[in-house]
Amino acid sequence: MVTLYDVARHAGVSTATVSRVVHGQDRVRDSTRARVLRVIDQLGYVPDGAAQSLSRRRKNVIGLVCVERQSPRQQYDIESMSLLFYDEILRGVEARIRDHNWSLLISYLREAATDPDLPRLLSLSGQVDGMLIGEGVVPSEFLARLAKRLPVVVVAGNPDERAADVVMADNRSGSAALVSHLIEVHGRRRLYHVDGPPSAPDAKERRIALAELVAANPQCQLVGSSQGSFTVHSGEEAGAQLLAACGEQLPDAVVCANDLMAIGVLRAFGRAGVRVPEQVAVVGFDDIFPASLCVPPLTTVHQPMRLLGERACTRLLDRIARPSMTPKVELLPAELVLRSSCGCPPGTATRQPVPALGASRSAPGPAAPPRRGRRKTPAPAS
Amino acid sequence: MVTLYDVARHAGVSTATVSRVVHGQDRVRDSTRARVLRVIDQLGYVPDGAAQSLSRRRKNVIGLVCVERQSPRQQYDIESMSLLFYDEILRGVEARIRDHNWSLLISYLREAATDPDLPRLLSLSGQVDGMLIGEGVVPSEFLARLAKRLPVVVVAGNPDERAADVVMADNRSGSAALVSHLIEVHGRRRLYHVDGPPSAPDAKERRIALAELVAANPQCQLVGSSQGSFTVHSGEEAGAQLLAACGEQLPDAVVCANDLMAIGVLRAFGRAGVRVPEQVAVVGFDDIFPASLCVPPLTTVHQPMRLLGERACTRLLDRIARPSMTPKVELLPAELVLRSSCGCPPGTATRQPVPALGASRSAPGPAAPPRRGRRKTPAPAS
DNA sequence: TCAGCCTATGTAAGCGCTTAGATGTAATCG
């Protein structure tokens, strides 16, 4: 291994000078610089990251922790595991991190095995300057413990989180817009809900919006619901279960907590010969890539996932630079994506901004200050 | 920041003892261990990764370098950028890395901007113990330079690579099986090829297999070809171009170098009212998740992407442990996935192992020793 | 001509950890 000392010796200068040259810094005589550079090239010197980190007391590395939901069917099953969600977030984060010339350490947390993975999280925290943590799988008190050690930003997490910053899409407004569309445009009344896992805070937001809307529309009712785990497989099960339970009397629409489960429901319906959207509408959430490909194309809510990653990363870097700020929640606007699974004519493919719900949220915690981020979309009077 | 010294002082022991406790090592008296552990917990001590790396002269970190192909249309466009390919590889790698309690540093290389990114690769090499590099975007001589510094394994790369290990799917056999199916089962004769980017070694393998098969079947011909960039968008363009060029006389089948482009072709055909597979068959390669969702479902070749990641990672860890071995190419078996875009009846969904092509490869380099990995599938006489 | 200053470079003290070897202590044995 070639070290700074080797370079210094060969170039006949001190290590300080070499270090200065490497960092393109201040006053080094041109001739000296050239000589050092030549030696570096000859020797193929590359600075050791660990030594640099130790010395400058900063690693220039952040950690990204994603959640991996397990499929009961098969351990490694793309349909279940790849939410296609973190994949986009990852790209957003990476783009930002690269702009700053930092590095990205990535780790997946199995949902089932949360507990045994906490030590892993802890040890990760010793290797980075800050962490981005996906969704709400990490228990809140543990999050607080982490956040005391280093800056932490939660991506798509629980908006009521107090210990750390949160960057998330406006799930509630998106869900509300989607369900209103179903009710108002397509006159769907009898809704069935395929919910996400209890641990998922975004599923919770979507559920609340749905419930509020149903409550606000007397002619509307929730005819049933089941709980999935955000996977295609669990969506298929939910679809089958619905079919078994409803008998002849199908609901007007099935509202799924994410696209993957909606795709599963579509599969179950397809197998059973149930026509979508003629007999029943099906809608998802997230607008992952395959949503536009399935039959019929899925009406859903677009989450700006890549942007989510970028914003979260920006926020984190900010925190690392200025650790004193108090935590904030940043809400990113969602978009309603109309295709044909909701009953819109085949070929429909429009995207529209979602009116942001006002401050009409149910009061979050006790003594909670108003802490939703600024809205990005103007809020038309619904 | 709490350091080892703080813990040592509070517990009234030396740093050596604390270190031993932290690593659950050998002889430490139980009472001492307990005391130290208590202090660690109280103080919330977490070892500093940089210091550990520096001291033990090993970082326990590997780097994964993925390729990100740029879309001309839109800078951040999931359909183009997410090959859905690295996402699976990533998961495979991460699973292995986690088993070993190492960490994973990830970085994307823009294809367009290869040159300016090389310094980035170099600096990455200073932060890891070994690197996994995707596909063949990194110029071979640079790869050799890297491989001299640290262990490097190429994932899905060029099988003729000499400087580093390569782990890849058996693209050639897969492609051959797919095209034979088209020719022999469905009697397709006039083939059109949508090729991948010139920089992609797997596209090359697939192209060669196609060419060999066409050459071997006199009644068969390649009626045209165009080159895409592995994105949906480029597939759409290729489809449109084909339509414009062929006039009334459509080819019997369009063989695409990957699924994403096949999906693009399907879109272009759909828009033009061309029926698949009645008028023309369309097939892809990779078997990414959405391939089963499009209309008609895509016949393709399954690449064991997750496995690819796992194997590559295993190999890399092996190399790091024993740096002396000479580079090898490991070929993972592909599977033929029959759905209906090739002409098989709607509802078809079978997967079959692909017969491995014998050693009948065109001679690779001058004086090349036989260096294909062991075959995983028995090779029936075609 | 020399104090005073500016610039280019060198010196050396860490950064927080691991670990070889030193040390101290208690158990074991002839």
Add this chain to the structure above:
DNA sequence: CGATTACATCTAAGCGCTTACATAGGCTGA
């Protein structure tokens, strides 16, 4: 009972870098 051994623990020397501070020339100007 002293020598030997085994065990628990400590001491201190790095690991490869960065950087505050020291130093050495060369210039300036009175």
